[in-house]
Amino acid sequence: MFEYRILESDDDLRRLVSLRNRYFPDNPVTLEEQKGMIAMLPARFEKQRWGVFSEGELVACFAIEREDPLEEGREFLFVMTEESVSRQDVDAFVQRLLELGRDRGSRSYTAMTSSLRPELRSAWEAVGAEFKQENPVSAIDLREWDIPAEPVPGVTIRRFDFLNEPEALQREHYDMFWEAMLDVPWPTPIVKEPFEEFVDYFKAPLGRQGRDWVAMEGDRILGMSQVRPFHADTGNLGASTGFTGVRKEARRRGLARALKCHALQDMKAMGRTMVYTDNEENNPMYQLNLQLGFRQVHSLFIFTGTL
Known part of the structure; x- marks a missing residue:
């Protein structure tokens, strides 16, 4: 059949x-x-x-x-x-x-x-x-949203064009990403990938389509937020937010909220309408997204089993 x-x-x-x-x-x-x-x-x-x-x-x-x-x-x-x-x-x-x-x-x-x-x-x-x-x-309609990013004392938030940044900052970005990524809820161990494979993502079409925002204190990256506007060829004027994370030492300073607001304002300025994301239901990032105006539209379910 x-x-x-x-x-x-x-x-x-x-x-x-x-x-x-x-x-x-x-x-x-x-x-x-x-x-x-x-x-x-x-x-x-x-x-x-x-x-x-x-x-x-x-x-x-x-x-x-x-x-x-x-x-x-x-x-x-x-x-x-x-x-x-x-x-x-x-x-x-x-x-x-x-x-x-x-x-x-x-x-x-x-x-x-x-x-x-x-x-x-x-x-x-x-x-x-x-x-x-x-x-x-969850999803947010940017046509009905306009929350400004609050400044964080001593911190600069800016676009981060990974492939055009100095290698020292690329490695700083990599270290920050994996420090925060290892805290993401997942039922099996999360294993840090080599730096070279991390770079390959930004060279691929999907990575080149994305836009990263970082929070910096001097030359140190304290946090980041990824957002990817959907390619025009998909016929969808939306976007998805990828990973948002902050180093442990810099949490509870409002960095994640400020980064998300910068990323969403960026998409709004580009004329994007809906932005989507997903988070584990008990992850504090999910609660932050709800505070910003995201609303659940469906769910992903994760299972484990033996063969």
């Missing part, structure tokens, strides 16, 4: 992007951005993207990649489906993905799905996956 194959050709990837942008309407990408994400992922993760075809049409996609630390034998698993796919077929797709993980010799997995497809959550629960956390996806 279904044909399963690894997605490799431009035509396959174009279909993948179309399905992905319907599954994630609040975070669309272009074909070139998708290809850039594929190219920048280090080979050690052995990521595969499988398509499920019915009568020549792509009806679902699997993604499977190894998670750091690699010696723990864990995979990150993800399934996207068309709305027309039946619950029975969704169950079969999840089982097929688990088989792929076992065939790769892995022992456990992390899986993510969206409340926009409740049948996928049910399918993961049916195979014994354990629910670990909920990340509300």
